[in-house]
Amino acid sequence: DTLDTIKERDKLVVGVKTDYAPYGYLNDDGEIVGFEIELAKYVAKELLGSEEKIELVPVVASNRIDFLASGRLDVIFATLGISAARDEVIDFTTQYVSAAGPSILAPEASKLTEWEQYEGRPVCGIQGSYFNKKMTEEFGMNLIAFKSQTEAYRALKDNRCVGMVFDDMTLRLKTLEPEWTDYKIAAQPYEFAPMGGGVREGDTVLKEAIDKAIHKAEGEGKLIEWEAEFNMPASEYIAERAKTAGAE
């Protein structure tokens, strides 16, 4: 099975984000870094004995599951929200982050503060977000979905849309950037969504090995370290998990 293949090739192939600070992004030297990258390296070390035995493959929301399903990747750590629809096509590892669900980023002056007010209006988004269908079908938004975040932010700045719908934490971090100070979170998240890694449907052996590695990292307090390293607001969830894992 996949775990054997990984050991045979002596390299773990991981799909990660490269445009999604703090989880995975390029630093000024063009290297991929971030919270999930550290996690992936940790897992590689646990499985194969070295952090170096890893191939990081940049993915975006719209292609990560296909890459995984078609065998290009062994596992994805790419801000993958756990949802029932996805669970039908892949298997999730244990979840390692619980983030607020989507919110809307809009200019400071925007008067649209309720989700319902966005009906019929152009809203930027990202292809492959799990809530996209809800946005169009339930809230009736005119969703303009881009391949990558870069493009979506760009379109928002150009006022091609009245707001951008995306993961709350990312958008909040965005408002802290100097260029985004006159933007605010206009509509608040309505749910929390856990995030986990993904493996191919039925890859139970691999899933269990990865789960074990993640638990170990949680127990060692690594996740809290990484949170701090990448300027993420300390989350209760991770602290809680670290406590339970450490107790085991």
Place this chain on the structure above:
Amino acid sequence: MLDLDYSWLADPAYQSWLVVGVINTLKLAAISSIAATLIGMLGALALTLRIAWLDALIELFVEVFRNTPPLLQMLFAYFTLSTLGLQVTDPDTGLSMPLLSAFACAAISLSLFGGALAIEAFRSGIETMPRAIIEAGQALGYSRWARFWRIEAPIATRISLPALTNILSNLFKTTSQASVITVPELMYYAGQIYNDNFRTMEVMILVLVIYVTLVSILTYLMARLERWMAFPGYGKAAS
């Protein structure tokens, strides 16, 4: 090996996406095809005047547009033209927004890309005009303009038609790239659908079939036009 599941087609949301996608694809293809043909004809016509500065400009236009990826052209139009000043004020919000919508950006890029190729096609049609035909026109005392309109243009159009068919079907296929700048055409909605239901293989097969069907209809119609415009003893269609 392949067990394909098309039950998702029953979902009315997907159905309406597909329909809207096909309609937008057709719109985009129609607009850019007509514009590209017009640009091609006008460009080739302008070239026959042999005005050096105009020809230089046209040549530059042709070479730039046919030697760079249309995908990149669209991205450029979409993301940077507004930075360069093409903006209007949105009356609703009072904010300044790009003048050109995604659809407009795609339509303009595709028209220019196709137009550049069409200029080449028509130009070569005029250039391959048998010398004998031109001399016959001269000997009958036609003026240069009359000769062009009455004799050379109709024959050149006929000679260029197969090349034009290629360009237009190429253009039709290229409309799928507009999905990258979020033009809600077929390929865009295909992405929306498989990102939602993860039936990527099924969606892609369906989309491929739709495109092949549409392009085949286009080439069939162009072949009919070729036959209709044919005159016996000239070109392939006649024999």
Place this chain on the structure above:
Amino acid sequence: MMTAQLSYDAKKKSVLFLLAAAVVVWIIVDAATGGDEHWARVGVRLPLLLTGSGDGWPVTGGFILNVLLSIASMAVATALGTIMGIATLAQRAVIRLPAFLVMNFLRNSPWLVLLFAMLYIIPYEIRVFGMVIPFPPFMKAVIGLALPTAANFSEVIRGAVQSIHSGQWEAARSLGYSTRQIYMHVILPQAFRRMIPGWMNLYALLMIATALATVTGIQDVLTILNTSLAMESERALVYFYLTVLFMFFAYCYPIAVFARRLERAVKGDNI
């Protein structure tokens, strides 16, 4: 005015030269008025855009990958297209009709969609007798691009073969040549010359289409452009796009010019 004495070609050349000069002047003026900052950013990212790694080595992607991709795809497409082209010319319907159907299907499907399809149809690894043969995305991109190119090339071959005057066939037949010999000694040597411009045009088209390979997940110049833009300011965007557009232009334009020159040269020997 002096230009009045110049010939048409000289005039045209000088106008083109003036245009080129104007672009250079514009760049200098822009650089002097603040654009240099953005050009500096482009300069910093240039090795990344070209080779896929920050210091220019090793080559893991970028524009050079696009070039390699185009060369590999063209090689595959030439081989496949020749077979397909000859098959569509075959006398026996059992060979001709399927070849014709496949060719038309490939010709009428958008490159982007085919490339996508390749992603799902070809597995990333093939296991033969316990051996794992990896099928990297690069190979998928090569095949995805080679298929439509091959279909187009087979059309070029067909066109060239059919453009040979039927008198050549009759002459060769009446000299007792077999069909294979006629292709080998009479038709293909003549058709070959007429195929070269079409082949080169097709290559330029293919090079341009490599931009689509970004969907297969390989680190081609467009993928890298997009990720590196995440770290750049708004204004720099224009400069980055122009740079990548220019890379394609600088590579494809000479090929197109050369192809056209050949085309003119070949036009003369229609018998």
Place this chain on the structure above:
Amino acid sequence: MTHPEALIEIKDIHKSFGKFNVLNGIDLTVRKGEAVCIIGPSGSGKSTILRCMNGLMPIDRGTIRVGQHQVHSLKTEKAMRPLRHQVAMVFQQYNLFPHKTALENVMMAPIQVLGHDRAEVEDRARKLLDKVRLGHKADSYPGQLSGGQQQRVAIARALAMQPDVILFDEVTAALDPETVKDVLFNIRELVEEGLTCVLVTHEMGFAREVSHHVCFTDHGKIVEDAPPAEFFANPRDPRTREFLGQVL
């Protein structure tokens, strides 16, 4: 010395393609209502003389006068148009317009160039086609006509312009004897009606029957110019004698 009655007067014209001298000082005078044949070996410059006469090809030296036009001094296409209205040409390869029917080929120029009335031109065109025995082929395209038929349409097209002079370039090549005879009758009739003709031909019988005088060209010169009876019976130039001696 000028012939007062000369309609066409060619004096010492020279023409070269690169280093190759095609015409080496041609002199030729054609009176109104005359038919003149030019014969000579292939490549001796016969077609070139005709082309120069109606300005399709500029000459290097010498003068050409046709009616009141000084052809050698006409520099632009525009300046040549009055000349072209007066001088028609029938080409060796017919040069019919492939996208028009036989009738349209004949009608086009009088309507479009001379601005004559359509109904009147159609009437004239049909009469001309009848005259060359092609009334029944009026609606065929050139691609549907045999060589001899195309040739006759070309003659009708030239006549429809009601020119003063017609230049015929090898009208009889590759026609069978019956068609040659037909063409001969047509031309003879025209000459009797006062038309001036210059004909290039390989067919000696034809030259003998149709012409008022015959010119023999060789190496870009006219080496003999005489009435047909004298020309065929008593050629003075040795080169002409040699050439005629070969005729079967």
Place this chain on the structure above:
Amino acid sequence: MTHPEALIEIKDIHKSFGKFNVLNGIDLTVRKGEAVCIIGPSGSGKSTILRCMNGLMPIDRGTIRVGQHQVHSLKTEKAMRPLRHQVAMVFQQYNLFPHKTALENVMMAPIQVLGHDRAEVEDRARKLLDKVRLGHKADSYPGQLSGGQQQRVAIARALAMQPDVILFDEVTAALDPETVKDVLFNIRELVEEGLTCVLVTHEMGFAREVSHHVCFTDHGKIVEDAPPAEFFANPRDPRTREFLGQVL
């Protein structure tokens, strides 16, 4: 009834293109060492007869025998190859291979088809080119030769195959009288050496000089077949009389 000495025997062949009947029952017998001319109006099916004789065009009805080959029963290209080695053809349009020099055009087939020795073939080819007075043009490409020269290369190419029969299609059309004479001498010499020839021509003088008997075709039939003296002096068929009456 079979002529024992007949090399070519054509019996009642029919051929139509769609509804148009080109050949309506042609009978023709050619003995070894004979030269036969076919004359007739344009479009009467002369070229078609030649094409059928070496199997380039299948017939609808009737039989064709050339030597021991029953041409009408040869169905595949492959089956026809021995026939083609025996019967050569010179085309109306020459059909030289434009990518080879004159010498190569002559040498190609004997080497590539008959598998003869290269040195021997080159020797033979050069002699043949000398014979048609083109020794000095051996290294010219067809595009660099005049029409008459190309025609003679085509004759040399056919001869190099050392065939028993050569079919000539209008070898003299559009050639000037001097060149026609040249070609006539060549063919006469070949016939004296025992070659069998079938010639299509418009040139009556040529037919008279070269042939053992002359056939006149009209509307897909051979309406007259006689020795040239008789044919030209005393044509029996009224259609032939009419046709010959037109010759200038």
